Amino acid sequence: MTSINRFIDFNDELIDAGERLRLERLARALTGVADLGLTERQHIEFRPAYNELAMSVFWRHRDPVVTELGRLSDLYLLAAGFWSRFDLAVWGEYRAATETNPLREFLRSAVLLLEELRITDEVMAERSGTAEAFTLRRQLYGEFHKGQQPVNLSRGFRADALFNHLYAVIHGMPDDYASSEEELAGLVEPVLFHVFDARSTADSVRVAERLAPLLYGRLDRDLHHTYYAVGDGLTGPKSDFHYHRGTRDREKGESGKKDSVGELFSTWHAANRSEKGMHLNYELEHGRIGEGDGSGAREGREGTEATSSGRGRSSADERTGVAREAGSEAISAESGSWKKAEGFGTANESVVYREMLAEVDNSTEALERILKWREESVPHVRAIVKEMQKRIERKKEERREGLPKGRLSKNPVSVLLTERPRPFYRKQSPSKRLDAAFGLLVDGSGSMADKLDETKKAVLLFHDILRSMDTAHGIAVYQEDSAAATKTRQPNTFRWLHRFQDNGKDDGKRILQLEAGDDNRDGFAVRWMTRRLLQRPEAHRFLLVFSDGEPSAFGYGQNGIVDTAEAVREAEKQGITVIHLFLSSAPATARQQELFRMMFGNRSVSAESIDRFSDETLRILRKLLVLATGNM
Structure with missing residues (x-):
C-alpha cells in the first residue's frame, strides 16, 4: 500500500x-x-x-x-x-x-x-x-x-x-x-x-x-529513443477550423516559409487571433464545394452573435465519444451568448464563456430553508453590522489637524511657535455607505456536490451582511462543461446569484439554486471577476474564491496552477485583494496547503469541517470590512 x-x-x-x-x-x-x-x-x-x-x-x-x-x-x-x-x-x-x-x-x-x-x-x-x-x-x-x-x-x-x-x-x-x-x-x-x-x-x-x-548499410535500424523535440511542430500554422475539402485545397501554399522560429510564432499567433467571430464557422465547416460569390461577406468581430443556425451530421465528442448534433449548442436569449475569451492568459485561449442569471427557487422548501438559516445567523449579522457602523461613525468624528485652511484650532499657539503654521482642522467627510465592492466566486465543479448545503448557507450569510450594510457585491458560480470541451473549444459558464447592479436586492432564492457542475478553471474565473471589479467606482475591491480543491479542466492541470497564481498576482497588482477559502469536509493536508500557498499566497484559509464554512466566511468578511473602514 x-x-x-x-x-x-x-x-x-x-x-x-x-x-x-x-x-x-x-x-x-x-x-x-x-x-x-x-x-x-x-x-x-x-x-x-x-x-x-x-x-x-x-x-x-x-x-x-x-x-x-x-x-x-x-x-x-x-x-x-x-x-x-x-x-x-x-x-x-x-x-x-x-x-x-x-x-x-x-x-x-x-x-x-x-x-x-x-x-x-x-x-x-x-x-x-x-x-x-x-x-x-x-x-x-x-x-x-x-x-x-x-x-x-x-x-x-x-x-x-x-x-x-x-x-x-x-x-x-x-x-x-x-x-x-x-x-x-x-x-x-x-x-x-x-x-x-x-x-x-x-x-x-x-x-x-x-x-x-x-x-548506409552499417546501421540496420533507426534511433530507438527520442533525444530532441525542438524541431517538431515547426512546419507552419495550422487552422483550428475543420475545412471542407473544397476550401482545404485552396489553402495549400498560401503561407510562405518563415526564416526564424520567432517569425513563425508571430505569424501563427496572429493567424489564430484573426480567425475570431462566429460568422466563419458555418460556411467553413458545412459549406459546399466551390467558391462563394462574396456578396454576403462582412468583417468579423469578437463576440458577434449567430444570426442563423444549422443542423448537420452528428459527430463524436473528442473526450467522451458520445455523439452530438452539429449546431446543437444554438444560442438563445435565455441561455446567454457565447463569447470568445480574449486577454485571459495563454492557458485560456480556447475558452468560450457565457454569463447567465440563476433562476429563482420559489418552492416552499426553499423558503423554509432560507428562514431557518437566517434565524441562525441573524445575531452574527446584527453584531457585525453594528460593529462596522460604529467604526464608520468614529471615522466621521475624527479630526484632521495641521491643515493650511479649514476651521481654526482651539490651541492656536503653533502660529507663534512655528515658521509656517498650520492652525486649522477639518472633520472627516461623512460617508453614507462603505466605499468597497466585493466579488465572490463559488466553485461549481462536480466535487462540490456533497458540500452544497453548507456552501449555500455560507454564501447566504455573505450576501445578508453586505446587503444589510448597503455594500456593493457580486456572487457568481463558475464551471466548465467537461463533456463538450475539446482542444479548440472549452465552454465555461458563469451563473450570477447576485449581480453588482442589483444593490440591496434580496437574492436568497437564487442562492439556493447553487448547483454542482463539471470542472473548474480557477485562473480564468479570477480574471473574469477581476475585470468586473475594476469597473466598479469603489476605492476598495475584494475578491473571494470559495473552492474545494485545485483547478481541473480540459488541458488545465499543472498549467492551471500557474495560470491561477498569475491571475491572482495580476489582480493584486491592480489593487484587488484576493482571498481563498478551502471548502472541505476535513482539514487541508500539507500538500493542499502548499498548493494553495502557490496559487493564493498567504491569503488562503481552510475550514476544519463542513459545518465551519459559515464561521470562516464570517471571520474573513469581518476582517475585510475592518480593513475597508480603517482606510476610509
Missing part, C-alpha cells in the same frame, strides 16, 4: 508556481513576446500552436542549484538561441529530403545536435552570463549520454549508441573518454572535424549529409 501511495504522489507532483512565473517572465523578456507561455515536457520544445515554450523534465529531482541552472539553460537555448538563430527554411527542406530515409530520425537529430553546439557557443559569446548554465548543461547531458551508450549497445540499439558517442565527443567529454562503439566511432571521426566550423543551419545540414553515406 505504501508503494502505491508513493507512486501516486510522484505522478501528482506539485510545481512551484512562483518559480514557473519567474521563468516565464524571463522567456518573455528574451523573446519579446508579452503573452508567451511556459510548460514542461520530456524534451525542450517549441509549441507554436499553444504559443508556449517547453522546458525539459530532465532537471527535476536534482539539487536546487542544478535544477535552476538547468532550466535556465533550457530557456537560454530556446528563447535566446533557436528562437532567432535557427533557419526554418533550411530545416523544412532537410526534413522533406529525408522523409524516405531509413535513418531519418538519426540524421535529423544529428542536425539538431550540431545546431545546439553552434547556437550555444553563439549565445555564450553574446551573453557571457549564460556560461555557467550552459557549462553545467553540457556536463550533465554528456554524462547521461556516456552512461547510456553501453546500455544501448547491450540492447542492440547501435544507432542510439552512435548518437550517444556523437554528443559526448562534440560537447567535450574528458580526454579519457572511450566509445563503446569503436567501429562506427572511427568511421565518422573525420566528419566531426567539420562540426566546429558550422556557422549556420545550412552548415549543420551539410555535416549530417556527409554522415549519411557512411552509415
